Amino acid sequence: MQAFTDGREPSTPDEFWLLEHPPVFTLGRVARPEHVLDAGDIPLVQVDRGGQVTYHGPGQIVLYTLVDLRARGIGVRSLVATLEQAVIDVLGTEGVEAARRDGAPGVYVDGRKIAALGLRVRRGCSYHGLALNVDCGLEPFARIDPCGYRGLEVTSTFTEGVTADGDLLGERLITRLVSALGYRAVAEGTRVPPDMEYP
16 A cells, blocks of 8 residues: 555556455554553554554455545545445445444444544555454454544444345445545456546
8 A cells, every 4th residue: 555655646546455354453653552452362563544453354344545635636534534424325225324423433333333444644645444344253352442442342244234245345335435436437457548537
């Protein structure tokens, strides 16, 4: 992500990367060590996103959003709101009522966090993104203060009764974001003609 962002030119199309991580705790730039209660055998990795400590692992989809904010004409808060709303909308199609929480980025179901957000902006471009708990074990979250909040409960789409898998939910998230941000989607490996305007 760093190399992609540093090597971008004004004509570089934005990209969304959808993936899963092996078990890892990531600590944002302002993460406090006391929020890691007992990492055990899960590695701790310092990263350059905003925010505190969170967990990534199998069964959780991570969507990295490599967006040129200047070209899109939006700010960081607008991107955060767009990401949160995409998760809320996708969960809504599955019958799960989710919401934002003032002062605590992410998406919540009945006060339990189901999606975490953490971004970094460099040279006017964002990277990192969001993590949605799909069918992941939730025990590792008990080893930390999720996002710096002692006792914050977490949940997953599986726990909330959603049967759609991570691949399908990831595709739906990307479709929502493509629409919300006004993109035309271009499949990986597709050559974009030089005279084609790519918003």
